[in-house]
Amino acid sequence: MPKLWTETIDAHRHAVREAILDAAAQLIDGGGLRAVTMSQLAERAGIGRATLYKYFSDAEAVLMAWHERQIAAHLDLLAQAADHPGTAAQRLLGLLTAYARMAGQRHGGELAAMLHQGDHTSHAEQHLARLITDLIAEGAQARELRDDVPPDELATYCLHAATAASAMAAKSAIDRLVGVILHGLRPVP
Template sequence: MVELGSTRNGLVAVTMSQIAEQAGIGRATLYKYFPDAQAVLTAWHERQITTHLDELSAAVDPAAPAIERLEAALHTYAHIQHNSVHHHGGELATLLHRSEHVDRAQQRLRGFLQDLIVEAVRDGDLRDDVATDELATYCLHALTAAGTVPQEAVHRLVTLTLTGLTATRGKSSAGRPH
């Protein structure tokens, strides 16, 4: 995206004139494609999310066992979270994360992980005492923390998350077979 971080009041206060100037285009051209600055920011955010989802898909070797594909996806997601932390705070995030495109992307991401989890449960590699949609949600929430830990802790966080998926397979929470 155009470098707008130098605007005095932040990205939320950016104007169409500033965007057009930074992009090296006329305001009329910009208005031809976008009604306002929020639409430009939303389009940029949508492109960022699509890029992240494509990274997740590309990280997974379709020929690998489901558990390996899941691990690759979780590592990739954790690294995306870690590297995107500066985009996830403040007023801009609040504005952009209320959009429909975010809801669609979250559903796609949760479904992608859930499909991998279903396969890994079927293969006997993951616990079967918790619903797969809950496990996918657990992974997403746990790995959101990757945005707040040092780089060297990201791998440990993924390992811990995977351990939560495999712990007590076929046992009740008290540790007895169910």
């Protein structure tokens, strides 16, 4: 097969897959995770159901692919926050604020719990823990953050504390929570 033809087919397949995942995102935004059905996905994506089934076996498979895409996008934003200019403490503030705000937008229920059990979630959590650990180690070395507790233990503290944002709706409440988390990271006199 000529290279141009292969690239065109691959680009088409990618575009159709993205259209399906975009349709899933729209349905989720409109009615939650349970609003995603194969019929509605096909209609919203502008494709036939037979075409949809060539890409995904069922709505659960679509949701898993959508969730993987969401996590990758979130991880990219969190990595950008960690790489932002500033001190380690300032970058940690940005990263934890972004993470806590994401936690505040999580979908609940049995279906959401199922989506969070995939390998993609555990890999993302490990990557995020490394980002936080590295920032804490950098901040401890610069004497901005405490150095009496290992950075990986403090990262675990940060992650668990930031998930409390899932019970908060107001950004101001989330920002206060992050302030409390960072207060716990201050150097010990």
